[in-house]
Amino acid sequence: MPAQSAAEPGTPTGSDRAVMDDRDVSRALTRIAHEILERNKGLRDLVLLGIPTRGVPLARRIADRIAAVEGAEVPVGSLDVTMYRDDLRLRPARPLLPTEIPHGGIDGKVVVLVDDVLFSGRTIRAALDAMNDVGRPEAVRLAVLVDRGHRELPIRADFVGKNLPTSLVESVRVHLDEFDDEDAVLIAGTSAPTGEEQTR
Amino acid sequence: MKRHLLSAGDLTRDDAELLLRTAEELRSLADRPIKKLPALRGRTVVNLFFEDSTRTRISFEAAAKRLSADVINFSAKGSSLSKGESLKDTSLTLEAMGADAVVVRHWASGAPHLLANAGWSKSSVVNAGDGTHEHPTQALLDAFTMWRHLGNLDGRRVAIVGDVLHSRVARSNALLLKTLGAEVTLVAPPTLLPVGVEGWDVETSYDLDAVLPKADVVMMLRVQRERMNAAFFPTVREYSRRYGLDGRRMANLQDHTIVMHPGPMIRGMEITADVADSNRSVIVEQVTNGVAVRMAVLYLLLGGSEPAVGATEGTNL
The missing domain is CATH 3.40.50.1370 (Aspartate/ornithine carbamoyltransferase)
Known part of the structure; x- marks a missing residue:
């Protein structure tokens, strides 16, 4: 099957500025993994759900690090929020992305949602609604690689890789090896965001 | 738009x-x-x-x-x-x-x-x-069922067998499967092939036994007697013998070949009960x-x- 079309691999323009390189991303994920374990006091009832597309490989990487520390696997899945978005009617019908709920479901579990960029908070609201139709977790936490601010809803992250103060005209892009052949976080300069709104 | x-x-x-x-x-x-x-x-x-x-x-x-x-x-x-x-x-x-x-x-x-x-x-x-x-939605669900069983449909051989003349399913399938890269063969008695079928960009055959061994998918069609206003074949028995799928014919299929039917099916006419209920049959899944x-x-x-x-x-x- 062709690559998922939600976000094209960004073609770096002259104005792109890297704010995290591959080692920064790696260190941030390692710290998040430890923070999740510390907060949860171990693996008990832990489930990681990545939000497609880039939240899914991030969730896997965090799970790998947790497995390396604790010596046991943590269930990982993905949760597509497309049909729960509040702007569904504002744009042409969008392709659906995979939802894979791990064996054992999420009822009574501590679900950690994983996404690449936290911006308006609308994606997370949609994810909470989507989860409502799948089961009833004991608690839901949020891990993001980058928090760029400008929230439009009362939502905050529990685990943050990097707080990145931005202006609204800038756009933040996360590149991951799985899609873009590199790990990096980029800020596109002062030009208006060019259709790269998947982070919103 | x-x-x-x-x-x-x-x-x-x-x-x-x-x-x-x-x-x-x-x-x-x-x-x-x-x-x-x-x-x-x-x-x-x-x-x-x-x-x-x-x-x-x-x-x-x-x-x-x-x-x-x-x-x-x-x-x-x-x-x-x-x-x-x-x-x-x-x-x-x-x-x-x-x-x-x-x-x-x-x-x-x-x-x-x-x-x-x-x-x-x-x-x-x-x-x-x-x-x-x-x-068209029947063709889509048929293609979806094939895709789930066989993966990519490029170069796959699909035999559509029976009353092609009265079948909207056959026409939609022929169009869609062509788009998806599959090769379609229509198998029917000459009286049940539509006029102009040459323009469909599919192969046609009157001989079911020659087509079956190469097929990846066999799709049986119901004989739509409610739409028939003339005699298209001599007897039901003769039709079943020449164009029906029974256990003997099923034995000549490749191991991965699936049997489909858009329903409603007439057991004993175009398909026998043992074929319809066999593990090759994906009719319920359709x-x-x-x-x-x-x-x-x-x-x-x-x-x-x-x-x-x-x-x-x-x-x-």
Whole structure:
């Protein structure tokens, strides 16, 4: 099957500025993994759900690090929020992305949602609604690689890789090896965001 | 702007693959405790059925309801349609009621095209079978079932066997499977192949036994006696002997070959009970897949500000 079309691999323009390189991303994920374990006091009832597309490989990487520390696997899945978005009617019908709920479901579990960029908070609201139709977790936490601010809803992250103060005209892009052949976080300069709104 | 699904031939390869991928994601909904998605909340889907149908209507109804649309069923029997109302007046009525999509099944070939292109209403039209012309969602669910079993359909051989002449399923399948890269062979007695089949870009054969060993998919069609006004074959027994799929013929199939049937099937005529109930048969799965495929069609036509697949407004075939 062709690559998922939600976000094209960004073609770096002259104005792109890297704010995290591959080692920064790696260190941030390692710290998040430890923070999740510390907060949860171990693996008990832990489930990681990545939000497609880039939240899914991030969730896997965090799970790998947790497995390396604790010596046991943590269930990982993905949760597509497309049909729960509040702007569904504002744009042409969008392709659906995979939802894979791990064996054992999420009822009574501590679900950690994983996404690449936290911006308006609308994606997370949609994810909470989507989860409502799948089961009833004991608690839901949020891990993001980058928090760029400008929230439009009362939502905050529990685990943050990097707080990145931005202006609204800038756009933040996360590149991951799985899609873009590199790990990096980029800020596109002062030009208006060019259709790269998947982070919103 | 794309708004309707009238013919399987309107779909590009990208459209068809998007539909199949979307159906694949929607199929997993059947395993969840809450089989409901909010995508079409507040939209109205009208099932307008001028011809008897059980599985197609129920399938569309289930698909629309699982996407949270409001569903209105409107069948010819027991409605103003049986009092002689014209298609135009029915359409204007539905428009006035605020239908966002009209799923139409009609005995007359071309009725959905008229509904879509006459300018009577603004709703999306989905062809759920018109006369002996087309049945695009059936072709999509058939292709989806093949795709799930065989993967990529490029170069796969599909034999469609039986009453091709009266079959809208055969025509839609031939168009869609061609788009997806499969090779289609129509197998039927000469009297049951349509005039102009040379233009379909498919192979034809009168000899079922020669086609079966190479086929990856065997799709059996029902003999539609209700549409027959002449003698197309001498006896049912002779038809069954030459064009029916029985255990002996099934033994000549390749190991991975699947047997399909759009239903309703007549056991003992085009297919024997042991074949229909064998583990090669995916006939029940076709019904399950039908709901997922129809959800994908409704979502991609109605889910956004504008449709993602289908015919461009104003095009005629």
